[in-house]
Amino acid sequence: MRNKIVLEMKNIYKTFGTVKALQGVEFRLAEGEIHALMGENGAGKSTLIKVLTGVYSKDEGDVILNGKAVSIHSPQDAQKVGISTVYQEITLCPNLSVAENMYIGREKGVWQKWGSMNAGATKILESLQIPASASQQLGTCSIAVQQMVAIARAVDMECKVLILDEPTSSLDEQEVAKLFKLMRELKERGVGIIFVTHFLEQVYEVCDMITVLRDGKYVGEYEIADLPRIKLVSTMLGKDLDDLSDIKSDAKEYICGEAPKVLEAFDLVSDAGIKPFDFYIKKGEVNGFTGLLGSGRSECVRSIFGADRVLGGKVLRDGKPVKIKAPIDAMKAGIAYLPEDRKNDGIVGDLSVRDNIVLALQVLRGYFRPISKEEAYKFADEYIKLLEIKTASADTPIKSLSGGNQQKVILARWLLTHPEYLILDEPTRGIDVGTKIEIQKLVLKLAGEGMAVTFISSETDEMLRTCSRLVVMRDRKVVGELTGGDLTQSKIMETIAGGGVEDGRE
Amino acid sequence: MEENKTPEINPEEKKVVQAPSKPAKSLDWKAIFGKMLHSQMLIPVVAMLALLIFNLVNDPSFFAIKYGPNSVGDNVFTGNLITIFDKGAELAILAIGMTLVTAACGGQDISVGATIAIAGSAILRVVRGSEISPDTLQNPLILGFLVGCLAVIACGAFNGILVAYFKIQPMVATLILFTAGRSIAAWINQNQLPNIKDPTFGYYGGFIPGVPIATPIIISIICFIVIALVLRFTTLGLYAQSVGINEQSSRLNGINPTLIKFITFVILGICVAVCGLIKVSRISTINYSSVAKDIEMDAILAVALGGNALGGGKFSIKASVLGAYVIQLLTTTLYTKKVNSAAISAYKAIVVIILVVISAPVVRELFAKLKVKLSKKMARAGKKVA
């Protein structure tokens, strides 16, 4: 039984230049319902959300709220009619205080009443157990806290419709649990929630309904019980899924051999606040770092690559000592690093796909040997074909590509340097299921060809599918290593949580 | 700006009228046009054509180029077009360095006028030796130029360190030398006004005997060739853009952003030294508070007119240089119209505003919409007829 429909979007069309982003999309949301909006990258989820919140104006179609057609031309309009949004990227002002961020832009009156505002904010922060003080400058809080503040703001808006656009990608499990509790409370109050996420487990944990979009078109609206996980994925992809559990088998045996160590590190430590750690990786091996968000996974690989300032330790490359002080040293030693934060650390937004692909190789060649245009086109076309990158041409600016395709370009950039050791830090974050599988397959293929790969992912099943050895981290410290039969979900959880595993080892 | 005029008139004058250039092939006219419309060069090219047409209609003699003896009796080319390239040389040279700094640092150097004063002062200090106004060069000019170069490269390095290492915004960082530069220039010569009477000193801002083209034009062409070669045979262009667009990711690709920013400031420093040499050579002396005054503003304007984003990233030096000549063409045009030199800036402002408004994305979008509407109307009208 569904409650009264609070929001209805009918026949929405939106075009950007020649790209048809939305073609006749429908969406219905009932009171007190948590509704997942699913689809691959580029399916039109974000565009739909942005149309609804007035960031984009739609070309055609109606938005009906509580039975009345509304026209929304700006985020303010959306707020006024009771639609509030939490975006994946934090859309708050880091220079203002926490309280100001919660209240700015939505209060009437001329005067700024600091006292009552701070009191109100404190109350909400306390009720949501957010560890921040109202008068603190937002920029001094951690990213997760900032995200919680954004949610607190949305919650406090007395909204009828709450949109959560991938709010969980920067939260750890406890924070996600807290968020879900909050969502259920709001549901009780009759708020309709639109939830966009790439984590399938989360969908099945909290949602009631699912709407699937594909290629900017409406596919269907389903009750959660009618759409089991495997069916959801195939609906999103529009084709039956390859058997996921199977992709590993052929690669696995290669590792068992006595391969030489490609890289060895002792007591490595950087200024990013990790404890010194030892590490090694063999030729043709795929290993992974696992642990909760903030446990130091990324910081470890960053220190190997010299991305943070290395404070101490020794690194052996093929048994010979090397000094890695900056990324360029690591690159010269045949190490490649695909960073976690694609937007800030990976892409060079305004440059073309071609320039983005050849960038690392160009740097390796040095200042005085520029890659000619013809050569660059050759490389770019080769990898665009190889990785099936969807781009209008090699001259298209990379920022206009979808997330998954941007990631492929970055991957191409590093593959072009023919590294012997490839570090992939969350290569599958925020990209669609199809590309995720492609990337996992590629990783195993590369390893099969003898490349050493470190693969980091927040999704444990991905790691289990690809890695043959897992380094477990907790509180910025390596606390264990799992191989062979120990590679199970429960064992990993146990180690992360700090059970008897490591003690038993010693 | 009006220093060093050569008002000689020659009986055997030649008139050169520019023939309007035509597209080579009419076949891909549409493709060329479409490419042009989205090119960075569009605005400066259109502006230059508009100004040239204005002059052609208004007074065709604007384009006259004369060949005859100047005040010292050498046969040289003169005329408005030559003046533009002569007087615009410093601006065009500065535009090169300014474009690079803008691209890599996402900001502009506003100290160039002041550092030109420093370069000029240093050059004078060396060549004058111990006298104030010597009749001959006391030290070789090349030594003076090298010292001047060193002085402004040091200034560039100072700016570069503040910008690249201390992460201060370029405009703010260069505000320091903007305030202090002219004082330092005066201090170099103890606030005296050296005057070099040696005629060879004037070659670089005037004419070299036997060469009919003003030396600044030759110097600027050499600068263009050098920078073209640098961009062709090194990866500086790609790195500067990359750093300007996304510094963090450039660093993770092995580029050293601090070094790149620093290099762009040093290159700008060399451009400044060349300008300093031309400036002091033009008048054989220096006026600390007025030499190269406001040239930084013109240089930034040239970069902006060239369609380069002032926030850094992709750049085109060609477009900037063209922008610089547009500014000079405008100035020269106004001079020939007998506009008061102090009032010229008001007209300049109007032209600049018109240009940037036309190239504003919002306005372009408006035009595009209008075009679509118009073509729809046309189509409808066509249907009716049919």
Place this chain on the structure above:
Amino acid sequence: MKNSKALSAVKDKVQKMSDTSLLLTITIVVFVLMYLGAIIFEGEGFLKAQTFLDILNNNSALLIVSCGMSLVMITGGIDISVGGVVALTSMSCAVVLDLKNGSIFEAILVALFIGLAFGVVQGYLVAYLGIQPFIVTLAGMFFARGMTTIVHAKPFNVVHEGLNKLKDSRIVIPGLGYTNKHGKYIDAKIEIGVVVALVVVFVMFILLRWTKKGRHFYAVGGNRQSALMLGVNVKRTVFLSHVVCGLLAGIAGFVFFLHVGSGSPSHAQGMEMNAIASSIIGGTMLTGGVGNIIGTLFGVLSLCTIQNIVASAGLDDAWWIGITIAAMLCLFLVIQSVVMKVRKKMTKS
């Protein structure tokens, strides 16, 4: 043990302090140290209240302009036309009063109109057409300077009865005077311009600190995209910042005119850069979102005090003033940069 506890409490407080208040603290501390230094090394002169008040008397126009500049900088923009606008307004006022024999009231209207016109046009171009503020206001500066010579090409002194009265009127501040060598008590006085400037400072402070609109300027400067998503009307806020800045430049132009009593194309030369320098010294960041009007007040005071110190130290060469101001600016920038760097590191770990 107790000591370290207190230390960590201070550390915590600094950590939670906003960037704005942190930079303001630095500015005030440096100003106070500098003034104390001046009193100790340069002697009695700086102990007199009148010395301090003269700094205000001579620089009230700069103070007003700096307030506008700070506002634009907090919003994430820049306005380099202000010096030109001050020159244009003072020249126009001079022409209105002297050549056209107008009244003071008319002159004020003209000043306000010119300032407002510049603000509105520039604001429109920046906010609604999305053109870079640097280029727009650069053109504005060229236009204002050019117009000044077109309005009247030569500098001249204004002869006007009403003006002279207003120009020479002083407000006595009781209790701050001093007794001179001949035993005569001399009152401490300020010009009318100072009153105007202080009112501007007060109003701007209230606007930025205690009104909702004022906080919007910070939000837009902090992160334009976020501000938009938070429901702030970004375009209107940017527009308003330029309008207010232009208007203040107009007011400053009249105050400047009242102080000098003449019109000249070379008036207020380089004032825009002095205003930017004052704002920076006052802790306003050109990147936007951080700044404070009280800081700007101290920025102007610091800038002008250092000029006084240089002058009274016998280094009367105009060249020295440029070098010292630059050195001070450099010092402040490096301090700010280092403090922000350290702070960032502290929040990270």
